[in-house]
Amino acid sequence: MLVLLPPSEGKAPSSGGAPLKLEGLSLPALAGAREAVIGELVELCAGDEDKAREVLGLSEGLRGEIAKNAELLTAGARPAGQVYTxxxxxxxxxxxLETAAKQRAARQLLIFSGLWGAVRVTDRIPSYRCSMGVKLPGIGALGTHWRTPMASALPEAADDGLVLDLRSSAYTAAWKPKGAVAGRTATVRVLHAPTRKVVSHFNKATKGRIVRSLLSAGIAPKGPAELVEALRDLGYVVEVEPPAGAGKAWTLDVLVDEVH
Incomplete structure (x- = not known):
């Protein structure tokens, strides 16, 4: 099973440890694309702050994020699972998580990113600010930039297992499963049961709880149908929208009343 997660805008500060080693990140097929983005982002943020703030879509109060980006190659890195908050x-x-569940998380979780493309929770990265919606002056729209390298890297990472896609819409632009991989993909919407509407807090918190439940239970469904059974066994209320045809992703609606 491969679980695709969005990043978070909030991030823990960079550590005082060793800096980023790009060659040490997972999914080496993304290396060239990563070098291009980080090179342009560092140059942009080390230059004209006002231009950088405009390109990154940052408010005046977030100006400090620009300096953070300028120091990406020298700042201390830490595991991505500790960076995203x-x-x-x-x-x-x-x-x-218990040790066995942490080991499963290291194998199964991929966090999408405008800067890195996608990283595993054990990949060591510095704190940064660069969403997938950014359009860099040289590279252009990051969602478009990542499509070609992702097209080879992600099917390889998924292998022949289930893909549980929990990404937000901005990050689906970088990679959309196709063919056989799409047929093994399940996207999840979290709906407030009384209104049948997506509510941001319910959505994010419940997705985190779902992943934690699967990791803790040691459950790795082989396909969308098994995932539905597993989630129901774990106590979730799940409605299924059947795929439109062969090679199409499943859509699962998880209904919640409240999140504690």
């Missing part, structure tokens, strides 16, 4: 990652609580 926010509602989903608080609910996932990687640090609180």
């Amino acid at each position: 926010g509602v989903l990652y608080d609910a996932l609580d990687l640090a609180g």
Whole structure:
């Protein structure tokens, strides 16, 4: 099973440890694309701050994020699972998992990123600010930039197993499963049961809880149908929208009343 997660805007500060080693990141097929983005981002943020703030879509209060980006190659790195914070990652609580569940997380989780493309939770990265919606002056739209390298890297990472896609819409632009991989893919929407509407907090927190539940239970469904059974066994209320045809992803609606 491969679980695709969005990143978080909030990130823990860079550590005082060793800096980033691009060659040490997972998915080496993304190496060239990563070098291109990080090179342009560092140059942009080390130059005109006002231009960088405009390109990155940052408010005046987030000007400090520009300096953070300028130091990407020298700042201390830490595992990505410790860098990303926010509602989903608080609910996932990687640090609180038992050893076996942490090992499963290292194998099964991929976090999408405008800067890195995608990283595993054990990949060491510095804190940064660069969403997938950014359009860099030289490279252009990052969602488009990542499509070609992702087209080979992600099917290889998925192998012949289930893909559980929990990404937000901005990050689906970088890779959309096709063919046989799409047929093994399940996307999840979290709906507030009384209204049948997506509510941001419910959505993020419940997705974190779902991943934590699967990791803790040691459950690795082989396909979408098995995933539905597993989630229901774990106590989730799941409605299924059948795929439109062969080679199409499944859509699962998880209904929640409230999230504690």
